[in-house]
Amino acid sequence: MDMPDARTAVPGAGPRDSRPGHEPAHVLRGHDDCVRGSAVRKQFGDVQIVVAAGGPHEAIRPARAIRPGPGAYLHLFRPLSGGIGVHQDGREGHAVAPQIVCCDSTRPYQLFLPRPFRLVEVLLPHRQIGMPPADTAKLTATAWCGRMGAGALLSQLLAGLDEHGTEIHSALDRVGGTIAGLAAAVLADRLRNLAAEDEVARHDLMLHIQAYIRERLSDPALTPHAVAERHHISLRYLQRIFQENGTSPARWIREERLARCRSELLDARLDHLPVGVIGERAGLFQASHFSRLFRDRYGVTPRGYRTMREPAAAN
The missing domain is CATH 1.10.10 (Arc Repressor Mutant, subunit A)
Structure with a gap:
């Protein structure tokens, strides 16, 4: 079914101080709240697309505004001009065109827009990408390259929605499915890369720990707990990386x-x-x-x- 564009003037649009934080941050209370500014929202099946433009500001989604239940989204941000910073899951990532960065509405997050911006925001239901919030926690607040592979295709598609999104009036479900499918492919690829990077990092850490132990064999205080503490990891994680090597x-x-x-x-x-x-x-x-x-x-x-x-x- 064709759904009309929803044009809204988001409160707070207009000239602002060029440094975020000089006034209270805008609180995002709903799963589908978007950044401040003038926004054009379009529904493509279950996928929402928002093209927003505005001045410098900061937005937060605090824990008190999050309620369990349906309607949660993974938010993808593709800057067109300016940039955006996302703080979530203990990380802070910054993206400028053609990069993409994401956050998950099921957990608290913070958005930083330090200068005038224009961006495309995609709201993806978790069921559309086949990925639970536990997996998205590994992907949030990290900028993805938008210049090669599936990431480049997704980045170009989102940028094209800014120019042509309002011209699409039929087969909205299929367009939304295409966006979700490509996003899911990029997300899965990111998870595979992270798993490989994590394996390499664990291997390097194991070699470093083994060398550390060999240098201190005569120390009676050399215990697994002391080794874990010295390398700023938990005893459980130390046991895990040794277990992967059969000991x-x-x-x-x-x-x-x-x-x-x-x-x-x-x-x-x-x-x-x-x-x-x-x-x-x-x-x-x-x-x-x-x-x-x-x-x-x-x-x-x-x-x-x-x-x-x-x-x-x-x-």
Whole structure:
């Protein structure tokens, strides 16, 4: 069904101070509230498109204005001129043409428009993109490139709606489906990239932590909790990245200590050191405990292991 354009003069439009924050921020109380300024709103099936223009200002959607229930949207912003900043989910992202940035109306967010702007805002119901709010939390407040791939197609499509959106009067559901489908493809691609980036970041962190542990094997205070605290991560996250490598932090530290002892027991230059001191140099300070761990790992006591090497060294 063809729906007429809804032209509204949003309160507060007109000349403003060029720095947001000099007057109370505009509160967005509904899931479909848009930024201040003059706005043209068009419905394409379940997808809403808003072309808005205005002066510098700030808008917030506080937690007190959010009520559970249907009607929530993922908001995509494609600046045409000026720019927009979005603060949500612990991040702050800034977008200028042809970039795209988004926020989710199910959680508090803040919008910053530091200078006169014109932008296209897309309101996408979660069901249209097949993505729950838990997944959108990984995508909000981060600018996406609009110059290549599916992101460029979506950016160009949204920019074209500014010029031609009001001329479309038929097949509105299909147009809305096209917008939602392309947006869903871009969102899915972003999630895949983030997963790959996260995997690389975890791998790099694992290597850094392993080097840190090896340098401090002799420290009796070297524990998984201390390692997590030193690297500003939770103990659970530390356990997770070690689990991905088939071990645990405590087991890896123990294995490295035993491997260090084994290497030093094989070194004839350290024969003057008692076996107990070899253990202490690797952070294993109780001789009986060290001997038991070593025997469990290598099938022989540390003293026996050193003795096994000596005949071979004499030949």
